[in-house]
Amino acid sequence: MSYVPDNLLYTASHEWLEKIADNRYRVGITEFAQEQLGDIVFVELPETDETYAQEDECGVVESVKTASDLFAPLTGTVVEANDALEDNPELINDSPYDDGWIFVIEITEDSELDSLLNAEDYRTSIEDEE
Amino acid sequence: MNKTGLYQAHLDAGAKMVDFGGWQMPINYGSQIEEHHAVRQECGMFDVSHMTVIDVKGKDATTFLYRLLAGDITKTNTNQALYSTMLNEQGGVIDDLIVYKLADDNYRIISNAATRDKDMAWISKQSSDFDVNIKEQTDLAIIAVQGPEAEQQLQPLLNIDLSSLKKFYADQDQSYFIGRTGYTGEDGFEVVLPVTDAPVFWQKLLDTGVKPCGLGARDTLRLEAGMHLYGQDMDEGISPINCGLAWSVRKKDHDFIGGDIIAKQRQQGSETKLVGLVLDGRGILRHGQIISDDNNDIGIITSGGYSPTTEQAIAFARIPKNNQDKQLYVSIRNKKLPCRVVKLPFVRNGQSLLEE
CATH class of the missing domain: 3.30.1360.120 (Probable tRNA modification gtpase trme; domain 1)
Incomplete structure (x- = not known):
C-alpha cells in the first residue's frame, strides 16, 4: 500500500494538495502515482501567473515509461512552481510529498474544494489499482 | 496470461x-x-x-533457411549466430530473429514473443516442400x-x-x-x-x-545500442531496405521469400532510412512523434525515450533516404523542438558516442 498522508487532500488523477495559506495550496503527485510512472525524467511546469480552470491541463510529468498530464486540481492562478524539478525531476520519485512538490495555486472557487478526496477516500480509490 | x-x-x-x-x-x-x-x-x-525457440532439423535445413530468411545462412559457420529478417512475399518483415547453426542439418531460431503464432504458422507452411522438422521448444x-x-x-x-x-x-x-x-x-x-x-x-x-x-x-x-524493436521500428508493412536493416539482407541470390521485391528496391534505391535523433533541449522523444524539416512533415519517430547513459532524449526516426539535414524538428504537444541528426548507435560498450 502506497503512503497516503492523512493531512492532505487528493484528486482522482493522483494529485495531492496541502493548504499552506488562505486560498493557497501546494500541489504534487502522490506516492502511488510516482510508483506507477517509474523513474521520472522530465517535468514541464505550469507557467507562474497563469490562470487555469479546474481540470485544465497545466503541465506534464514524463517517466522512462510514459508521459502523464498534470491537471489544475482547482480553478486558480499558479503563483509558484518548483524550478528544482527542471534539473532534478527524480525529486518526485524520492520525495513526492515534500521536495517533489510541483506548484502552488491560489484558488478562486472555494466550492470546488468539495470535489476533492480526503485521505481515506483516496486510499479506497487506489486500492483497486494496486 | x-x-x-x-x-x-x-x-x-x-x-x-x-x-x-x-x-x-x-x-x-x-x-x-x-x-x-x-x-x-x-x-x-x-x-x-x-521469446520463441524453434528448432529446425533435417537434411534440407540449410536450403530451407536459405529460402526462408533474407540473410545468408550459407555464410554462417557451425556454432555461429546470424541476425536475419524473415519476409513475406511483398518484402515486409514478418519478424526479426537470431538463428544459431549447430550443424548443417540442425539450427535453432530465437524469435520474438508476440509473433509466436504467426511465426510458427509461416515457418510450417513454407517448410512443406523441404525435408525438415520444425519444433517449437516450450x-x-x-x-x-x-x-x-x-x-x-x-x-x-x-x-x-x-x-x-x-x-x-x-x-x-x-x-x-x-x-x-x-x-x-x-x-x-x-x-x-x-x-x-x-x-x-x-x-x-x-x-x-x-x-x-x-x-x-x-x-x-x-x-x-541502435537495435531495432519488431512492431515499432519495422513490421509487415515495410521492407528491411527501407527501415535501416539493408545490412542484414544478402546482396546476391535474391531467391528468398520476398526477394524479388527486395531486388527491385535495391535497384531503384530505398525510399526511407532510419536515423538517430538527439533532443538537446528539454523533453522526451517518443514513438509516433512527427518529424519535420524547415518546411514540411517528413517522417516519424519509430522508437524514442530517455537515454540514461547520455542523459538526453534519443530516438530512431524514419525519414526520406535523400534527406541530408543535420537538424530536424520534432512536434511535442504542439511545439516544434530542434533535434540533432546523429549516426547510430548512440552508445557502445558503456560509452556515449554523442559529441557535445
Whole structure:
C-alpha cells in the first residue's frame, strides 16, 4: 500500500494538495502515482501567473515509461512552481510529498474544494489499482 | 496470461509486472535507470523466456533457411549466430530473429514473443516442400546475462570456457545452450536452459550480485545500442531496405521469400532510412512523434525515450533516404523542438558516442 498522508487532500488523477495559506495550496503527485510512472525524467511546469480552470491541463510529468498530464486540481492562478524539478525531476520519485512538490495555486472557487478526496477516500480509490 | 518459469522469482525480487505480448513480465524491480546503469557498468540479467525457440532439423535445413530468411545462412559457420529478417512475399518483415547453426542439418531460431503464432504458422507452411522438422521448444527458459562483468559472473556456473567463446557464437554445456549474444550493446550471454533449472540458476546469479533487470531497461539499452524493436521500428508493412536493416539482407541470390521485391528496391534505391535523433533541449522523444524539416512533415519517430547513459532524449526516426539535414524538428504537444541528426548507435560498450 502506497503512503497516503492523512493531512492532505487528493484528486482522482493522483494529485495531492496541502493548504499552506488562505486560498493557497501546494500541489504534487502522490506516492502511488510516482510508483506507477517509474523513474521520472522530465517535468514541464505550469507557467507562474497563469490562470487555469479546474481540470485544465497545466503541465506534464514524463517517466522512462510514459508521459502523464498534470491537471489544475482547482480553478486558480499558479503563483509558484518548483524550478528544482527542471534539473532534478527524480525529486518526485524520492520525495513526492515534500521536495517533489510541483506548484502552488491560489484558488478562486472555494466550492470546488468539495470535489476533492480526503485521505481515506483516496486510499479506497487506489486500492483497486494496486 | 502466460508466466515464465521465473515468475515467482520476479515477485520475490520486488518486480512490477506488466502484460507483454500475452506474458506476465517484469517491467522493473524498482528503478529502471539503476538497472540500465548496472548493465552498462557491471552486470545485469533479464528473463527473456517469453521469446520463441524453434528448432529446425533435417537434411534440407540449410536450403530451407536459405529460402526462408533474407540473410545468408550459407555464410554462417557451425556454432555461429546470424541476425536475419524473415519476409513475406511483398518484402515486409514478418519478424526479426537470431538463428544459431549447430550443424548443417540442425539450427535453432530465437524469435520474438508476440509473433509466436504467426511465426510458427509461416515457418510450417513454407517448410512443406523441404525435408525438415520444425519444433517449437516450450520447456526452456532464457536468461540474458549482460554487461562488462558478464563473463566473470557467469563463468563459475558453467563447465565451458566462456573466454574462448567468440562474439555471436554459441556453445553447449550438457542441456544448457549459451550464446555470446544480447540486446544491450554490451558484452554478454544468453543462456537457454531447462525451465525446471531456471529458478536455481537465477538465484545463483542473484547471489553473486548480478542485478535483475526488467523490460524497461532492456528497451532503453537496445535503443542506445541502435537495435531495432519488431512492431515499432519495422513490421509487415515495410521492407528491411527501407527501415535501416539493408545490412542484414544478402546482396546476391535474391531467391528468398520476398526477394524479388527486395531486388527491385535495391535497384531503384530505398525510399526511407532510419536515423538517430538527439533532443538537446528539454523533453522526451517518443514513438509516433512527427518529424519535420524547415518546411514540411517528413517522417516519424519509430522508437524514442530517455537515454540514461547520455542523459538526453534519443530516438530512431524514419525519414526520406535523400534527406541530408543535420537538424530536424520534432512536434511535442504542439511545439516544434530542434533535434540533432546523429549516426547510430548512440552508445557502445558503456560509452556515449554523442559529441557535445
